[in-house]
Amino acid sequence: MARYLGLATALAATGALAITPELLLSTVRRGAADPSPDGSVALFSYSQYSFEEESSSAGMNLIDLKTGEISDSGLNASEVNEVVWLPGTDTGIIYINGTNEEIPGGVTLWIGDIKSPNTSTLVASLDAPYTGLKVANTSSGDLHFLVNSLAYPNGTAVNPETEVVPLHQGRLYSSIYVRHWDTWLTKNRYAVFAGTLSANNSYALAGTGMRNLNHGINFTATQPETPIQPFGDLSDYDLSPDGSLYAFVSKAPQLNKANYTASYTYVGSFASSEAPVAFNGPDSEAAKAGHQGASGQPSFSADSCKLAYVQQDEDYYESDRWILYTVDVAAEGSGVAVSNWKTLSAGFDRWVQGPIIWAEDNESIYVTAEDYARIKVFNFPITADESFSPEPLTSNTSVTSYAVLPDSSLFVTASAIWTPTEYSIITDGTKNTLFDASTVDPNLAGLGAHTFSEFFFNGSNPELDQQLHSVVIKPTDYVENKTYPLAFVIHGGPQGSNANVWSNRWNLQTWADQGFIVVAPNPTGSTGFGQFLTDSIQGQWGGWPYLDLVNAWNYIDENLADVDTEHGIAAGASYGGYMTNWVQSNDLGRKFKCLVTHDGISNTEGAWGTEELWFIRHDYNGSIWEADAAYQKWNPQNHIANWSTPQFVVHNSLDYRLPESDGLSLFNILQARGVPSRFLSFPNENHWVLKQQNSLFWHTEIFNWINHWSKGEPLDDSPIGN
Ligand SMILES: *[C@@H]1O[C@H](CO)[C@@H](O)[C@H](O)[C@H]1NC(C)=O
Ligand SMILES: *[C@@H]1O[C@H](CO)[C@@H](O)[C@H](O)[C@H]1NC(C)=O
Ligand SMILES: *[C@@H]1O[C@H](CO)[C@@H](O)[C@H](O)[C@H]1NC(C)=O
Ligand SMILES: *[C@@H]1O[C@H](CO)[C@@H](O)[C@H](O)[C@H]1NC(C)=O
Ligand SMILES: *[C@@H]1O[C@H](CO)[C@@H](O)[C@H](O)[C@H]1NC(C)=O
Ligand SMILES: *[C@@H]1O[C@H](CO)[C@@H](O)[C@H](O)[C@H]1NC(C)=O
Ligand SMILES: *[C@@H]1O[C@H](CO)[C@@H](O)[C@H](O)[C@H]1NC(C)=O
Ligand SMILES: *[C@@H]1O[C@H](CO)[C@@H](O)[C@H](O)[C@H]1NC(C)=O
Ligand SMILES: *[C@@H]1O[C@H](CO)[C@@H](O)[C@H](O)[C@H]1NC(C)=O
Ligand SMILES: *[C@@H]1O[C@H](CO)[C@@H](O)[C@H](O)[C@H]1NC(C)=O
Ligand SMILES: *[C@@H]1O[C@H](CO)[C@@H](O)[C@H](O)[C@H]1NC(C)=O
Ligand SMILES: *[C@@H]1O[C@H](CO)[C@@H](O)[C@H](O)[C@H]1NC(C)=O
Numbered sequence: 188m189a190r191y192l193g194l195a196t197a198l199a200a201t202g203a204l205a206i207t208p209e210l211l212l213s214t215v216r217r218g219a220a221d222p223s224p225d226g227s228v229a230l231f232s233y234s235q236y237s238f239e240e241e242s243s244s245a246g247m248n249l250i251d252l253k254t255g256e257i258s259d260s261g262l263n264a265s266e267v268n269e270v271v272w273l274p275g276t277d278t279g280i281i282y283i284n285g286t287n288e289e290i291p292g293g294v295t296l297w298i299g300d301i302k303s304p305n306t307s308t309l310v311a312s313l314d315a316p317y318t319g320l321k322v323a324n325t326s327s328g329d330l331h332f333l334v335n336s337l338a339y340p341n342g343t344a345v346n347p348e349t350e351v352v353p354l355h356q357g358r359l360y361s362s363i364y365v366r367h368w369d370t371w372l373t374k375n376r377y378a379v380f381a382g383t384l385s386a387n388n389s390y391a392l393a394g395t396g397m398r399n400l401n402h403g404i405n406f407t408a409t410q411p412e413t414p415i416q417p418f419g420d421l422s423d424y425d426l427s428p429d430g431s432l433y434a435f436v437s438k439a440p441q442l443n444k445a446n447y448t449a450s451y452t453y454v455g456s457f458a459s460s461e462a463p464v465a466f467n468g469p470d471s472e473a474a475k476a477g478h479q480g481a482s483g484q485p486s487f488s489a490d491s492c493k494l495a496y497v498q499q500d501e502d503y504y505e506s507d508r509w510i511l512y513t514v515d516v517a518a519e520g521s522g523v524a525v526s527n528w529k530t531l532s533a534g535f536d537r538w539v540q541g542p543i544i545w546a547e548d549n550e551s552i553y554v555t556a557e558d559y560a561r562i563k564v565f566n567f568p569i570t571a572d573e574s575f576s577p578e579p580l581t582s583n584t585s586v587t588s589y590a591v592l593p594d595s596s597l598f599v600t601a602s603a604i605w606t607p608t609e610y611s612i613i614t615d616g617t618k619n620t621l622f623d624a625s626t627v628d629p630n631l632a633g634l635g636a637h638t639f640s641e642f643f644f645n646g647s648n649p650e651l652d653q654q655l656h657s658v659v660i661k662p663t664d665y666v667e668n669k670t671y672p673l674a675f676v677i678h679g680g681p682q683g684s685n686a687n688v689w690s691n692r693w694n695l696q697t698w699a700d701q702g703f704i705v706v707a708p709n710p711t712g713s714t715g716f717g718q719f720l721t722d723s724i725q726g727q728w729g730g731w732p733y734l735d736l737v738n739a740w741n742y743i744d745e746n747l748a749d750v751d752t753e754h755g756i757a758a759g760a761s762y763g764g765y766m767t768n769w770v771q772s773n774d775l776g777r778k779f780k781c782l783v784t785h786d787g788i789s790n791t792e793g794a795w796g797t798e799e800l801w802f803i804r805h806d807y808n809g810s811i812w813e814a815d816a817a818y819q820k821w822n823p824q825n826h827i828a829n830w831s832t833p834q835f836v837v838h839n840s841l842d843y844r845l846p847e848s849d850g851l852s853l854f855n856i857l858q859a860r861g862v863p864s865r866f867l868s869f870p871n872e873n874h875w876v877l878k879q880q881n882s883l884f885w886h887t888e889i890f891n892w893i894n895h896w897s898k899g900e901p902l903d904d905s906p907i908g909n
Pocket of ligand 6: 385
């Protein structure tokens with residue numbers, strides 16, 4: 188440890204402007220800021236890791252939306268898990284306190300005002316660690332709320348403190364999808380729960396208690412589950428502003444979830460105990476019109492009369508285009524009448540993403556979408572038809588979250604290659620930056636947009652009628668007329684992108700500040716450039732994208748005079764790891780001094796060790812036993828004879844989508860063939876390295892490797908030897 192810290196101190200002492208792994212990992216991490224109903228302040232949480240203390244600290248701050256001044260909110264982040272503004276008030280709050288004195292393992296709800304947070308009142312004691320609070324203020328004055336929790340098959344929320352653990356540790360399954368991401372499946376599933384806080388001078392949890400809304404939905408293949416694991420969150424469900432209706436997404440109950448991505452949007456009446464009904468299920472008008480894929484982001488209009496949501500067409504293609512829809516909703520008897528189903532973004536060749544936010548006049552809908560390597564905000568009038576193509580309302584950064592202020596300005600939380608957090612207000616197209624972490628945090632001193640640029644190059648697929656995009660990041664202390672070795676970074680997905688966004692894991696500025704020029708192209712399969720480019724990856728894993736990368740390398744060699752391609756390195760994670768292995772298998776591999784593969788496939792035949800069968804069935808054009816599927820064609824392990832470039836292999840034990848046998852066999856083969864190589868594995872990390880100490884080790888060892896092979900710096904003696 189001392190060794191790594193010494194390096195940070197030395198850099199600070201010389202005043203060098205560069206972001207090191209230590210600085211990256213110990214920078215303040217700020218969350219999205221959420222404005223109060225009156226638009227006076229916005230609340231955000233933050234955390235910061237200290238390598239000296241070997242622990243993180245956390246807090247909750249307010250930013251004044253007039254002055255940008257930041258102050259402590261007075262809420263104790265060790266006790267307060269989540270805060271929601273109380274609808275109908277100026278600055279009222281309701282929050283989840285992570286402790287419960289009556290029920291160990293439970294949580295409590297408290298109501299107060301951000302102006303005097305320490306005078307809050309306890310209003311409800313909940314018997315499990317619920318999260319994801321959403322609240323509506325009803326005309327009766329009662330508050331309706333939704334939260335979610337893991338639940339037993341009988342519908343009761345799981346409280347880990349009182350959970351009965353079986354005496355054996357066997358896991359027995361009779362259908363596929365036995366584990367996912369980093370978790371083995373049990374009989375329990377997440378569910379949305381509804382509760383009412385009765386207004387009676389103060390508030391109290393109504394006698395109906397907490398009601399599991401997923402319980403009671405019939406299924407033949409897949410149990411209902413909301414949020415959809417592992418990445419689902421409170422955007423998977425919504426409560427109408429008048430508190431009368433709720434909506435959530437859950438996977439198609441009649442389809443095996445290893446094979447399909449389809450999910451439906453369920454709506455129900457809050458007052459009714461009747462099970463909710465999916466309006467875009469298999470027999471719906473939408474399904475019959477071919478819209479059968481995953482749905483998401485249900486969001487009620489301000490007048491509670493409409494619901495917006497997004498959906499994909501294909502029922503097993505996770506990277507199909509997300510399209511925006513609306514329906515009219517109204518309570519009818521004990522159920523919900525749904526009518527007037529309508530497509531708003533049919534003519535917009537981008538993925539519509541959340542947050543979905545209705546304008547206060549109920550006449551238009553804000554969304555986000557990735558567009559040319561940035562995530563931008565767009566607005567759709569509810570009258571939009573397929574001829575409508577919106578203009579972006581934000582430009583050069585990537586939006587993390589946003590809100591609409593009372594005066595209809597947008598309050599935006601964004602990031603970029605040069606900043607982890609920027610809070611700004613956009614009024615009539617004019618941006619007023621309230622806060623930019625890079626201008627404040629000492630760890631980020633010297634970062635700026637001057638290191639970022641982009642270029643376009645020709646793709647390889649003759650049917651593609653656009654050029655391909657690439658991001659370039661220079662070192663913070665870049666000196667003109669000097670050359671820097673190439674760091675060629677290949678993104679994951681393959682349906683993903685190298686974008687103008689901050690990352691705590693693959694922070695391209697941190698790579699550049701090792702003394703490289705990072706070139707991060709967006710080849711075939713990339714998102715944000717139109718669906719044709721994304722879709723063209725199917726059956727082509729080692730095809731068009733590989734040839735695109737060859738074109739990108741040639742472009743760099745011919746056009747970027749400050750890039751030293753002779754001493755270049757290539758690196759990638761996930762699909763980027765697969766592609767790095769494919770580069771090793773092909774001629775492009777000989778152009779690099781070394782390679783780095785993080786959790787990538789090395790043997791396509793082994794891909795059925797994953798549980799996301801929908802993914803490989805789609806991307807390889809069929810199952811492994813189908814002769815014309817693309818597994819053999821693009822298998823790196825069919826080209827072992829070519830493997831000769833030194834390679835660093837990372838593969839983590841908790842990565843269940845890409846089992847670590849892929850990394851082990853890659854390393855074993857490299858070693859057996861005498862190719863210089865190292866193997867790094869974290870037993871307590873999944874597809875991502877999230878823990879700061881692990882991440883520091885990851886960065887230190889990878890950077891040691893690339894600095895050695897590219898620049899001749901000494902290799903360290905860290906590895907566990909013979
Ligand atoms: C915050 O809460 C924690 C846990 O209850 C407690 O130990 C700590 O003293 C509190 N801090 C302040 C400033 O009140
Ligand atoms: C709920 O809304 C009503 C107006 O509809 C308002 O009088 C009341 O104060 C609100 N309650 C809360 C807790 O905000
Ligand atoms: C959280 O709840 C505990 C009791 O479980 C209480 O002592 C503490 O003051 C509460 N903190 C806040 C911020 O509500
Ligand atoms: C509540 O907080 C305010 C301002 O932070 C402080 O002046 C006051 O003494 C606190 N009250 C209690 C009961 O802790
Ligand atoms: C549901 O099942 C759990 C676990 O077996 C049990 O502890 C709980 O009491 C059950 N709830 C009801 C309402 O039966
Ligand atoms: C309102 O609160 C009072 C005092 O706690 C209680 O006696 C009364 O039953 C409550 N009324 C309702 C409708 O809950
Ligand atoms: C679920 O199936 C049972 C038995 O077929 C039926 O009685 C019930 O109405 C169904 N519930 C829903 C919500 O469809
Ligand atoms: C899996 O999904 C594919 C594509 O929708 C379908 O052709 C196939 O029949 C499905 N297999 C099973 C076992 O459901
Ligand atoms: C939109 O809905 C809100 C909330 O019900 C209502 O106050 C407002 O009048 C509606 N606006 C229009 C233009 O209908
Ligand atoms: C984005 O910012 C960079 C760096 O300031 C600048 O060179 C570029 O022109 C900007 N691009 C757009 C689309 O505004
Ligand atoms: C890129 O494509 C354009 C249009 O087809 C062509 O004119 C140009 O020569 C190509 N550039 C290179 C470097 O191949
Ligand atoms: C870089 O090289 C160009 C062309 O030789 C020269 O005009 C320029 O002054 C040089 N810049 C620096 C900072 O040395």
